[in-house]
Amino acid sequence: MRTQGPPASANGPDRLPAHPPPRHHERAPSLGGSDRGSSPAGPRFFQRDDERLPSMHGTPGPAAAPGGQPPPSNKAAEARRKAEREREERQETILQADFARACRVSNRARVERALQDQCLSGNKTLLDDCLQRIEESGLSHFLVLLRDQQPLRFGGLYGFDLTAGKVRILTATAAGLPPILQPDVIKEGGFLKYDVGAKQFRPVEVRSFGPTVDGAIARGGSRMGSASRTARR
Numbered sequence: 001m002r003t004q005g006p007p008a009s010a011n012g013p014d015r016l017p018a019h020p021p022p023r024h025h026e027r028a029p030s031l032g033g034s035d036r037g038s039s040p041a042g043p044r045f046f047q048r049d050d051e052r053l054p055s056m057h058g059t060p061g062p063a064a065a066p067g068g069q070p071p072p073s074n075k076a077a078e079a080r081r082k083a084e085r086e087r088e089e090r091q092e093t094i095l096q097a098d099f100a101r102a103c104r105v106s107n108r109a110r111v112e113r114a115l116q117d118q119c120l121s122g123n124k125t126l127l128d129d130c131l132q133r134i135e136e137s138g139l140s141h142f143l144v145l146l147r148d149q150q151p152l153r154f155g156g157l158y159g160f161d162l163t164a165g166k167v168r169i170l171t172a173t174a175a176g177l178p179p180i181l182q183p184d185v186i187k188e189g190g191f192l193k194y195d196v197g198a199k200q201f202r203p204v205e206v207r208s209f210g211p212t213v214d215g216a217i218a219r220g221g222s223r224m225g226s227a228s229r230t231a232r233r
Contacts, residue, residue, distance in 0.1 A: 096165070098210035103162035105211040106140040111157075114144055114194040114201070114214060119154040126173065130157050133170040143167060144194075144215040147174060148187055152201070155218060160209065167209055177218070183208045190217035 112131060120127040134142060134157070141160035146152040156172030158181050167181040178185060191208075192201040192215040204212050 098206075098208055099160065099165070099167075100162065102141045102209055102211040102213065103160045104140070107211070107214050108134060108140060108142060110194045110196060110214050111142040111144060113196050113199075115154075115157075117199045118194075118201070119144055119146075126154075130171055133157060134159075137170055141211070142170075143181070143209065143213060145172075145177065145181065146192075146201075146215055146217050148190075148217050148220065152217065181209075181216075185218055187217045187219045190219075192216060 112134065115127055115130050120130065137159045139159040139161060143158040143160070144154065145156045145158060147155045155174045156177045157170045158167050159170050161168050169177060169179050169181070189203055191204050191206050191213050193204045193212050194200075194214040195202050201215050206213060
């Protein structure tokens with residue numbers, strides 16, 4: 001008895017279903033997942049710019065400082081401190097050189113004329129006291145300190161002491177004057193040279209005591225004490 005086999009396929013009897021041959025011109029799926037139409041869940045080997053990448057050793061790099069700027073290194077901070085120290089040392093060297101030159105250049109005649117013609121012309125007692133102090137000091141360079149008032153008023157007389165390396169007070173008429181004068185006590189733009197011919201002080205473009213300085217205006221001079229009494233040093 002003849003048995004009936006499975007029904008014939010549409011492709012013909014005893015033939016397996018046909019599969020279309022591979023087409024070599026088809027584009028293979030992208031490994032990076034960057035092609036359009038690729039699955040968002042697929043693997044990606046390249047991260048976007050806004051994603052944090054691991055370092056070469058597999059650990060995150062140093063975090064950025066607030067504002068997106070990298071934190072300053074200790075070497076950079078130390079270099080800035082060293083540069084600042086060197087700048088201050090150069091400035092101090094310049095100031096010392098100016099002071100030494102001033103001590104070798106006498107301005108006694110100009111200062112005495114400033115006291116006689118401008119500062120103390122109406123106060124003979126105080127004028128004589130200042131001239132005596134100049135004579136007794138044995139110094140060659142002097143400075144008249146003026147109080148910041150209008151008109152400028154005499155505050156004290158200082159001498160440049162090269163041995164001590166200081167501008168020290170000789171006599172004063174105002175309370176609160178420092179015994180040793182420092183440049184930071186002087187008002188900005190307050191260094192002066194006395195013009196003998198014009199009988200007035202004129203500003204000089206310096207920032208410290210030097211050979212061209214005959215007078216200076218003190219900061220806060222209006223708050224100094226009364227000039228009714230002379231304080232001798």
